[in-house]
Amino acid sequence: MSSVQIRDVRKSFGTFEVLHGVSIPIEDGEFVVLVGPSGCGKSTLLRMLAGLENITSGTISIGDRVVNNVQPKERDIAMVFQNYALYPHMTVADNMGFSLKLRGARQEEISSRVNRAAEILALTPLLERYPRQLSGGQRQRVAMGRAIVRDPQVFLFDEPLSNLDAKLRVAMRTEIKELHQRLKTTTVYVTHDQIEAMTMADKIVVMHDGIVEQMGTPLELYDKPDNQFVAGFIGSPAMNFLKGKLKVNGAATFEGPNGIKLPLKTVPGNSDGRPVVYGVRPEHFTIADDGAEAEIVVVEPTGSETQVFAKLGGEQVVAVFRERHQFSPGDKVRLRPDPTLVHLFDETTGKRMNA
Amino acid sequence: MATAAIPVPEGTIIVGKPKWRPLEGEGNLAMLLLLPTVALLMMFIAYPFVRGILLAVTNSKVGQMGEFVGFENFARLLKDPIFHAVVYNTFLYTFVTTIFKLILGLWLALLLNRDFKFKAFTRAFILLPFIVPTVLACFAWKWMFDPTFSVLNWMLFKLGIVAAGAGVNWLGDGDMAMLSIMIVNIWRGVPFFAISLMAGLQTISPDLGEAAAIDGAKPWQRFWYITWPLLMPVTMVVMLFSVIQTFSDFQIVYVMTGGGPANATHLFATYAYQLGVGTGLLSQGAAVSLAMFPLLFGIVIFQLMYIRRVETR
Numbered sequence: 001m002s003s004v005q006i007r008d009v010r011k012s013f014g015t016f017e018v019l020h021g022v023s024i025p026i027e028d029g030e031f032v033v034l035v036g037p038s039g040c041g042k043s044t045l046l047r048m049l050a051g052l053e054n055i056t057s058g059t060i061s062i063g064d065r066v067v068n069n070v071q072p073k074e075r076d077i078a079m080v081f082q083n084y085a086l087y088p089h090m091t092v093a094d095n096m097g098f099s100l101k102l103r104g105a106r107q108e109e110i111s112s113r114v115n116r117a118a119e120i121l122a123l124t125p126l127l128e129r130y131p132r133q134l135s136g137g138q139r140q141r142v143a144m145g146r147a148i149v150r151d152p153q154v155f156l157f158d159e160p161l162s163n164l165d166a167k168l169r170v171a172m173r174t175e176i177k178e179l180h181q182r183l184k185t186t187t188v189y190v191t192h193d194q195i196e197a198m199t200m201a202d203k204i205v206v207m208h209d210g211i212v213e214q215m216g217t218p219l220e221l222y223d224k225p226d227n228q229f230v231a232g233f234i235g236s237p238a239m240n241f242l243k244g245k246l247k248v249n250g251a252a253t254f255e256g257p258n259g260i261k262l263p264l265k266t267v268p269g270n271s272d273g274r275p276v277v278y279g280v281r282p283e284h285f286t287i288a289d290d291g292a293e294a295e296i297v298v299v300e301p302t303g304s305e306t307q308v309f310a311k312l313g314g315e316q317v318v319a320v321f322r323e324r325h326q327f328s329p330g331d332k333v334r335l336r337p338d339p340t341l342v343h344l345f346d347e348t349t350g351k352r353m354n355a
Numbered sequence: 356m357a358t359a360a361i362p363v364p365e366g367t368i369i370v371g372k373p374k375w376r377p378l379e380g381e382g383n384l385a386m387l388l389l390l391p392t393v394a395l396l397m398m399f400i401a402y403p404f405v406r407g408i409l410l411a412v413t414n415s416k417v418g419q420m421g422e423f424v425g426f427e428n429f430a431r432l433l434k435d436p437i438f439h440a441v442v443y444n445t446f447l448y449t450f451v452t453t454i455f456k457l458i459l460g461l462w463l464a465l466l467l468n469r470d471f472k473f474k475a476f477t478r479a480f481i482l483l484p485f486i487v488p489t490v491l492a493c494f495a496w497k498w499m500f501d502p503t504f505s506v507l508n509w510m511l512f513k514l515g516i517v518a519a520g521a522g523v524n525w526l527g528d529g530d531m532a533m534l535s536i537m538i539v540n541i542w543r544g545v546p547f548f549a550i551s552l553m554a555g556l557q558t559i560s561p562d563l564g565e566a567a568a569i570d571g572a573k574p575w576q577r578f579w580y581i582t583w584p585l586l587m588p589v590t591m592v593v594m595l596f597s598v599i600q601t602f603s604d605f606q607i608v609y610v611m612t613g614g615g616p617a618n619a620t621h622l623f624a625t626y627a628y629q630l631g632v633g634t635g636l637l638s639q640g641a642a643v644s645l646a647m648f649p650l651l652f653g654i655v656i657f658q659l660m661y662i663r664r665v666e667t668r
Contacts, residue, residue, distance in 0.1 A: 052565050073571040085562035089584045098580070099570035146570070 002063035002153040009058035036207035078147035228350035260313035279343035285319035291336030410641035417635035428642035460548020493610035500525035529619030555589030
């Protein structure tokens with residue numbers, strides 16, 4: 001196990017820069033998730049960490065060794081690919097033992113380590129099968145088995161669950177987290193799925209257009225997003241944004257589209273009349289007599305909760321209620337955001353304004 | 356003008372008389388669709404083959420129908436020293452050229468599979484020896500192998516390897532002639548290997564190479580443990596085609612040496628042609644070509660079995 005330091009790393013393909021100076025400290029044993037929309041550079045960064053892409057500038061170190069010019073095989077890392085990259089002409093056991101074989105390990109050692117990994121992942125009955133005889137979830141586990149057999153310094157996962165169906169994805173998510181709790185190996189996990197990020201990570205790194213937007217624990221990112229991008233990316237359904245102005249005369253309020261007024265707890269000083277974006281998560285709306293009037297458009301019950309799409313000041317917002325309401329489209333309701341939980345962002349920079 | 360409707364009792368369903376549609380039956384349609392292929396196969400493969408067998412068991416010559424003589428022609432071949440040489444030549448020629456075509460073709464394929472400038476152009480260019488009509492190319496090679504005026508001997512002379520007027524007698528010496536036709540065959544066959552193997556390489560996911568690199572494989576280990584085994588099915592099919600083609604090669608030998616000097620470069624096809632058409636001993640020529648059949652058949656069966664084993668793995 002090892003810590004990993006990514007310092008001001010840049011990557012260009014020709015003249016096109018895809019990573020604009022990324023710095024991420026990763027502690028020994030930490031589970032870090034790189035998350036962001038496609039094209040944000042997260043997979044490129046992971047491949048640079050693995051040694052599959054050159055580093056244009058900056059440094060990456062694993063432990064206390066700078067690995068910029070170190071071959072992948074010398075980095076002591078293991079990677080799980082999106083399509084698993086299992087060797088189709090080798091049995092499960094041979095796939096898992098390949099790295100040990102290359103290292104010149106003795107046959108008994110290879111089989112004992114493969115067997116141990118197979119036990120952890122419940123692959124023992126499948127050891128003599130070929131990859132094409134396995135289901136998607138089993139292949140996924142073999143790919144993980146191949147990684148853990150080597151007992152590497154760092155695990156790298158490149159969107160490992162995106163080829164699985166929804167149910168299996170949830171199950172494997174738990175399995176990977178469990179595996180990490182058991183092995184405590186430093187892990188860097190790339191995904192575009194913010195729920196995977198939230199559920200698995202010790203630390204989430206939100207990336208966008210080649211920069212790090214924010215880094216922090218899942219709940220830090222959820223509670224205090226640094227900017228509008230992170231606010232919109234983390235959380236499902238996504239945060240509602242309304243454009244408008246601050247009013248500070250008397251009680252601080254937000255004046256939204258079509259003159260609707262929404263409550264605020266605190267505002268930064270000297271900000272009367274300032275244009276802002278008012279962010280409120282769907283789960284932070286309540287029905288209250290002093291709320292703003294909204295017209296219900298669509299109601300989506302999921303059983304455990306109900307998602308309600310409504311027009312608030314002419315803008316569509318979504319609210320989620322745990323309790324059951326009898327709504328139908330066209331109904332008028334009064335929605336009140338919890339003023340302690342609203343987020344204010346600068347309209348031009350998108351930066352967070354409230355503490 | 357309004358037409359009066361014919362009164363139909365309520366609840367009646369009117370069904371038209373079924374038409375006779377023979378092609379709607381799957382069996383009939385299948386027969387019909389198979390017919391052209393079967394006809395072509397019969398005409399151009401089955402008939403000549405049977406005809407060849409019939410010819411080989413007679414003593415027909417050009418202009419003479421001949422009588423049934425059983426296996427006399429084949430018995431004669433067993434004692435024919437030229438035929439012995441032909442068998443040896445054909446196996447040597449096929450074996451050596453296939454090995455070289457495979458090695459060179461694989462090497463080219465691996466190079467072409469990389470990313471470089473003018474990739475598409477180079478790939479097309481590589482195919483040239485394969486596109487040029489073989490007979491024309493063979494004439495060009497024949498000039499290059501000319502003992503007195505050829506470019507090859509000129510180069511050897513300029514490089515100081517041979518003395519003036521003492522150039523290599525490429526096609527005049529038995530062993531050198533065999534080497535020469537092998538060179539031409541390899542030159543002509545490499546593009547087919549290179550392009551087919553490159554197509555095979557492109558089906559191998561680059562992730563596998565990357566996974567192997569992370570697993571600790573050096574470049575040659577990536578080739579040996581990953582690329583080569585995964586390319587094996589394609590390699591075997593390419594080899595199969597090549598062996599069949601090379602074993603029954605005719606054009607190169609016919610144009611360059613005519614089987615000479617002193618029958619040193621005769622292969623099955625050229626010897627059969629010389630006996631059957633050149634000398635007019637049709638039945639003996641047919642016997643030579645038929646003798647090729649069981650040998651080639653054995654090789655093909657062996658390779659097909661191997662391909663099957665590789666593919667079901």
